[in-house]
Amino acid sequence: NHNHNHNHHFRHADSNASPPSSAVAKISHLKAVVLGDAPASEEDDVVLPSHDFSRQALVPSQQKYLEMYKASIENPAGFWSGIASSEFYWKQRWGDQVYSENLDVRRGNIKIEWFKGGITNVCHNCLDRNIDAGLADKIALYWESNEPGFDATLTYSQLLQRVCQLANYLKSVGVRKGDAVVVYLPMLMELPITMLACARIGAVHSVVFAGFSSESLAQRIVDCKPKVVITCNAVKRGPKTVFLKDIVDAALIDSANKGISVDVCLTYENQLALKREKTKWKEGRDIWWEDVVPKYPTSCDVEWVDAEDPLFLLYTSGSTGKPKGVLHTTGGYMVYTATTFKYAFDYKDSDVYWCTADCGWITGHSYVTYGPMLNGATVLLYEGAPSYPDPGRCWDIVDKYKVTIFYTAPTLVRSLMRDGDKYVTRYSRKSLRVLGSVGEPINPSAWRWFFNVVGGSRCPISDTWWQTETGGFMITPLPGAWPQKPGSATFPFFGVQPVIVDEKGVELDGECSGYLCVKSSWPGAFRTLYGDHERYETTYFKPFPGYYFTGDGCSRDKDGYHWLTGRVDDVINVSGHRIGTAEVESALVSHPQCAEAAVVGVEHQVKGQGIYAFVTPVEGISYSEELRKSLILTVRTQIGAFAAPDKIHWAPALPKTRSGKIMRRILRKIAARQLDELGDTSTLADPGVVDQLIKLADT
Numbered sequence: 001n002h003n004h005n006h007n008h009h010f011r012h013a014d015s016n017a018s019p020p021s022s023a024v025a026k027i028s029h030l031k032a033v034v035l036g037d038a039p040a041s042e043e044d045d046v047v048l049p050s051h052d053f054s055r056q057a058l059v060p061s062q063q064k065y066l067e068m069y070k071a072s073i074e075n076p077a078g079f080w081s082g083i084a085s086s087e088f089y090w091k092q093r094w095g096d097q098v099y100s101e102n103l104d105v106r107r108g109n110i111k112i113e114w115f116k117g118g119i120t121n122v123c124h125n126c127l128d129r130n131i132d133a134g135l136a137d138k139i140a141l142y143w144e145s146n147e148p149g150f151d152a153t154l155t156y157s158q159l160l161q162r163v164c165q166l167a168n169y170l171k172s173v174g175v176r177k178g179d180a181v182v183v184y185l186p187m188l189m190e191l192p193i194t195m196l197a198c199a200r201i202g203a204v205h206s207v208v209f210a211g212f213s214s215e216s217l218a219q220r221i222v223d224c225k226p227k228v229v230i231t232c233n234a235v236k237r238g239p240k241t242v243f244l245k246d247i248v249d250a251a252l253i254d255s256a257n258k259g260i261s262v263d264v265c266l267t268y269e270n271q272l273a274l275k276r277e278k279t280k281w282k283e284g285r286d287i288w289w290e291d292v293v294p295k296y297p298t299s300c301d302v303e304w305v306d307a308e309d310p311l312f313l314l315y316t317s318g319s320t321g322k323p324k325g326v327l328h329t330t331g332g333y334m335v336y337t338a339t340t341f342k343y344a345f346d347y348k349d350s351d352v353y354w355c356t357a358d359c360g361w362i363t364g365h366s367y368v369t370y371g372p373m374l375n376g377a378t379v380l381l382y383e384g385a386p387s388y389p390d391p392g393r394c395w396d397i398v399d400k401y402k403v404t405i406f407y408t409a410p411t412l413v414r415s416l417m418r419d420g421d422k423y424v425t426r427y428s429r430k431s432l433r434v435l436g437s438v439g440e441p442i443n444p445s446a447w448r449w450f451f452n453v454v455g456g457s458r459c460p461i462s463d464t465w466w467q468t469e470t471g472g473f474m475i476t477p478l479p480g481a482w483p484q485k486p487g488s489a490t491f492p493f494f495g496v497q498p499v500i501v502d503e504k505g506v507e508l509d510g511e512c513s514g515y516l517c518v519k520s521s522w523p524g525a526f527r528t529l530y531g532d533h534e535r536y537e538t539t540y541f542k543p544f545p546g547y548y549f550t551g552d553g554c555s556r557d558k559d560g561y562h563w564l565t566g567r568v569d570d571v572i573n574v575s576g577h578r579i580g581t582a583e584v585e586s587a588l589v590s591h592p593q594c595a596e597a598a599v600v601g602v603e604h605q606v607k608g609q610g611i612y613a614f615v616t617p618v619e620g621i622s623y624s625e626e627l628r629k630s631l632i633l634t635v636r637t638q639i640g641a642f643a644a645p646d647k648i649h650w651a652p653a654l655p656k657t658r659s660g661k662i663m664r665r666i667l668r669k670i671a672a673r674q675l676d677e678l679g680d681t682s683t684l685a686d687p688g689v690v691d692q693l694i695k696l697a698d699t
């Protein structure tokens with residue numbers, strides 16, 4: 001099993017090994033099952049695409065993939081400019097250079113530019129261009145409420161009108177090109193509408209996942225200083241009502257105290273969740289969306305921007321406490337998200353596409369809003385909780401809208417798998433054609449369940465590996481082209497050169513395992529961390545000079561398939577949500593009774609990784625159930641419910657080196673109860689601490 005506990009065997013690359021060679025899969029010796037023939041069993045190493053699927057696929061064979069991949073690597077400028085000019089509208093073409101880059105810190109500042117000098121607009125390409133091409137009356141958005149029975153639709157031309165009204169409103173309150181707009185909305189149609197309206201006028205949206213706490217929201221507001229904050233009064237998630245406006249109110253007080261005051265808080269009245277009379281209100285600052293936006297004209301001129309002008313900021317977790325503002329620009333991101341969407345899901349005009357991710361994460365940016373809309377796709381938005389009112393809801397929705405492409409996270413797959421097949425099989429699901437997975441490695445047993453039970457052994461699974469920073473898919477199967485191995489993200493997308501390096505930064509070839517880096521840029525790459533280019537260089541480009549360092553471990557098997565093995569830094573993936581251990585630690589130590597905290601990730605049956613916190617109370621305070629609860633509450637209120645520790649382990653002291661460094665390696669082993677693998681503890685200042693922690697493990 002390549003997915004877990006693989007041995008690290010390093011082999012060095014010959015210096016002249018050409019990138020496409022490692023992409024050639026030699027699969028003849030493997031035991032295979034053909035898609036649609038029979039269920040994939042434990043013994044099958046690979047699942048081959050059926051002839052029927054391949055025949056209709058955009059990339060119908062490995063040979064075709066290799067041809068295109070080779071072209072993209074040998075001539076990136078030609079490959080990407082061909083796509084950019086034939087599939088998008090540019091007011092003005094880019095200059096002489098399609099791209100310019102420096103990814104090597106030894107040669108000066110890191111710089112990535114694509115299509116510089118090209119003038120375009122992403123909103124125009126999503127809406128106006130598709131409408132001009134005849135999609136005016138095609139459904140752009142289906143919206144399904146948390147409550148079964150409530151839904152809505154917008155065609156491409158209706159969506160454009162809504163976007164223009166909001167764009168005009170934003171202009172009327174002074175939002176100009178380059179201004180930041182913070183968005184704190186749940187999965188309502190108003191969320192993609194807001195993103196597109198910002199893009200239309202050149203404003204930079206920063207969507208904050210509406211599960212973040214007021215403090216996290218305030219931190220982001222203080223960092224990017226928005227002209228306007230857009231939210232709604234409340235939302236239903238499963239049986240619960242979440243009062244989002246209250247959270248925004250608290251965040252705006254908090255940020256005002258830190259010197260950043262926001263003049264306008266545009267609030268959508270989400271009537272299914274809460275009536276406006278019951279919403280707390282600050283006159284002068286707060287404005288009901290429904291009172292103003294519909295009064296504005298339904299057309300709005302596009303603000304033409306440079307390909308390298310910013311499109312959005314999205315904050316993500318790193319290995320230190322302060323979230324990083326990942327900045328994506330216009331042209332490269334547009335070309336890259338659209339192209340990856342099209343190929344990785346084998347997109348057809350007749351598809352109905354559903355991605356369960358929230359627009360508050362990168363997946364929702366690239367593969368709910370931009371990638372699909374640029375392709376003129378019909379996108380389903382689901383407001384609610386996936387298992388509400390019961391674990392069959394997803395398949396109910398699939399049947400109701402005849403969803404053909406279903407893209408989700410392994411954590412949801414595992415939790416639905418636990419609930420049992422009967423919730424799946426009572427629905428037809430025959431519309432499904434392609435499945436997708438993202439957010440963390442998908443374990444082979446969950447892969448097989450997703451493939452066999454959900455997809456009826458008919459649908460290829462695109463296990464897409466990528467990151468907030470990469471903008472779009474980096475390593476992913478192309479359905480129809482690739483024989484699949486359950487649990488492997490397979491091969492690089494066009495134009496992407498993944499390399500696996502050892503701890504010294506030496507590139508490895510053949511069967512190997514190490515740190516995943518990327519050589520050369522791709523159009524969707526992030527360009528900087530907002531306001532902190534130095535941190536951008538230090539975090540991503542200094543660890544292995546000459547490469548972009550992903551923070552992930554990866555192995556490559558003898559057939560050239562890639563197996564992602566999880567983060568190698570202090571970032572954990574909880575239910576596919578990315579969170580830094582340092583962020584959770586700083587929330588814990590802000591508790592007046594917490595002296596010290598160390599947080600590690602631990603394997604979790606459903607969430608992939610769970611959050612495991614070692615906590616030392618301050619002198620004189622003894623650990624209690626009450627303290628445990630209040631520590632968890634502190635994390636929930638400071639970061640958000642998704643970051644709440646699954647386990648608090650009382651630690652009278654933490655294992656530290658003589659220089660005072662916490663030895664997380666030991667804490668990870670204790671958390672995983674791998675007590676015979678603690679390794680050398682002799683360098684600890686006080687080795688007795690370890691025994692003490694083990695004794696307290698199950699209290």
Ligand code: 6R9
Binds near residue numbers: 551
């Ligand atoms: C898109 C997204 C990025 C981290 C990444 C990796 C993990 C994402 C994965 C995967 C294995 C996959 N990750 N997709 N690991 N297989 N298909 O999730 O972005 O929130 O920035 O997280 O997620 O560890 O480094 P983001």
